[in-house]
Ligand code: SF4
């Protein structure tokens with residue numbers, strides 16, 4: 001996301017007050033996939049809000065992330081149905097496999113992990129989604145395999161490209 | 163006046179005030195943790211709960227207005243049980259290391275758990291293990307000890323207009339921290355230490371230099387000199403249970419000698435020196451059409467504030483170093499030469515009411531050819547700890563006076579400790595420099611008192627000099643905005659970072675309240691009233707320093723040693 005993209009967003013909110021903060025952050029995240037430091041600071045200038053306040057507000061909500069998303073963005077549903085069907089163990093398995101916590105991105109930028117409240121696919125519980133592709137009825141073993149497959153695909157694509 | 167019933171007694175209350183205020187006036191103490199005097203109640207901690215007849219639950223007395231005829235119980239079994247539970251819950255996630263804590267003995271949480279008879283751990287919660295942030299020269303943050311009362315967040319935002327801190331995250335994982343959870347050193351923090359002053363626990367503390375100072379005192383190779391700021395002698399007494407506003411300059415000097423310092427100098431001397439330079443700079447700017455308004459540069463929190471928020475005003479800042487740094491510079495030049503000591507063998511300590519002075523002493527501009535002006539800065543609190551550590555009973559000492567050549571000060575230099583004092587001292591000397599005559603009345607009333615913004619017009623010869631005095635950076639911000647918008651014009655502005663000035667600095671004794679600050683201020687005014695020497699330019703030691711060494715104010719040598727420049731600063735604001 002370059003400066004003009006940000007300016008386009010900010011221009012949608014002329015004379016904005018602090019109550020426009022969340023819509024602005026949502027727009028940025030929509031375009032950029034995350035909230036970069038530079039953008040948070042620019043939004044602060046626009047709204048005359050200190051960066052600490054914006055960071056405080058944004059960290060209050062799960063929906064915002066401060067790291068660029070990985071090539072594969074993994075969402076783990078922690079809604080009630082998935083919880084009952086064991087999504088805590090699923091999340092744990094993914095965190096171990098990728099060696100990151102929810103809200104983080106792997107060092108090689110391949111995977112990022114997000115916890116979402118309810119994906120709206122309770123019938124498939126427990127469910128995860130990777131770049132919008134759903135995987136139903138998962139457990140620890142299954143997610144490990146799923147993640148390995150994505151990694152393998154990625155490598156194959158790379159090799160063909162080379 | 164209305165009447166309310168408290169614990170079966172009738173007390174009077176003012177219409178519209180909060181219950182807590184009425185209770186306090188009647189001598190009934192209700193514990194509080196998030197409450198801050200003169201700030202809007204946040205109602206976060208619920209420690210102040212009382213029982214209101216007819217109400218379902220308990221009510222927070224800090225945030226609940228009085229009503230005619232209301233019946234309250236402040237210490238009923240139900241209230242006491244509820245408060246005790248709150249304390250126990252706060253302790254569930256609190257490290258058990260009171261014995262190792264800097265606030266051991268004066269922590270509000272510790273005091274409350276003692277008062278409420280907490281004798282065992284009833285709840286065990288998930289303990290956090292956050293990193294200690296020791297990135298700042300001035301302030302250390304230890305989030306494990308934070309009880310999320312929010313006082314630091316509010317003082318930083320509402321009093322100082324900085325907002326370096328805020329609540330991050332949510333629920334059990336909430337933590338107080340900076341933008342992007344970075345170190346304070348890259349944040350907008352100006353190092354004022356006001357957050358330390360309001361923190362009830364050991365979560366915020368100064369970055370202590372006691373170890374370096376003790377090592378230096380024990381190093382036979384080193385000449386260890388110490389300077390003490392004007393605001394220290396009128397506050398240190400409170401650390402030793404004397405009443406607020408006692409001036410113990412003589413006893414403190416004696417204690418510093420007992421500690422082993424080879425020379426004890428008075429920063430009031432270099433405050434006089436600052437006045438000579440600063441008044442000359444002002445006169446020069448006015449005469450030659452230099453940048454106005456000129457703004458004082460003694461307060462390092464304010465300097466950083468301008469550097470990061472108002473870089474356009476950097477040229478308005480006086481180029482004078484602060485008294486601490488001027489003293490440091492003449493110790494390692496003039497004093498070293500006169501004594502025939504290698505400046506590298508001098509360890510120069512300052513005792514300051516301030517945490518930002520630690521940051522200032524560390525600034526790259528504050529050294530000459532690798533020789534730092536000041537090597538270690540202790541706060542008033544740290545000096546008190548050192549005196550206790552060395553087992554010195556300060557009450558049993560005989561008062562002593564400071565050493566030559568930097569021991570003599572005018573009372574104008576002493577006034578530097580309170581808001582308005584630098585201006586008053588500067589006006590006395592500027593009047594003399596511009597007209598050749600002393601001010602008829604040295605006491606300049608409009609500059610005195612605790613008000614956050616004071617404006618006045620002073621007649622100096624034919625000049626009408628428009629001046630302003632502010633303390634507390636939120637006030638400074640408002641004044642700068644007025645100036646920027648062209649609504650206000652001044653020649654000279656004094657800014658002190660902390661409300662009321664250095665007597666309320668971030669390095670002063672814990673549990674400072676505004677009444678104590680007023681007492682300290684009065685002590686300074688009394689010192690000035692009774693002093694034989696009340697103007698900086700008549701300080702004979704200052705005159706000799708110029709005759710012997712510096713030649714005259716703003717000379718080349720003065721510029722080299724006593725002046726500096728400030729730069730735009732990139733921090734996360
Ligand atoms: S030292 Fe001052 S500026 Fe820094 S966080 Fe504390 S209150 Fe804010």
Ligand code: SF4
Pocket residue numbers: 307308309310311312313314315338357360361362363365366
């Ligand atoms: S750091 Fe201290 S003042 Fe700030 S919220 Fe925590 S306990 Fe309160």
Ligand code: FES
Pocket residue numbers: 193194195196197204205206207208209210211222223224225
């Ligand atoms: S002091 Fe009243 S709620 Fe904290």
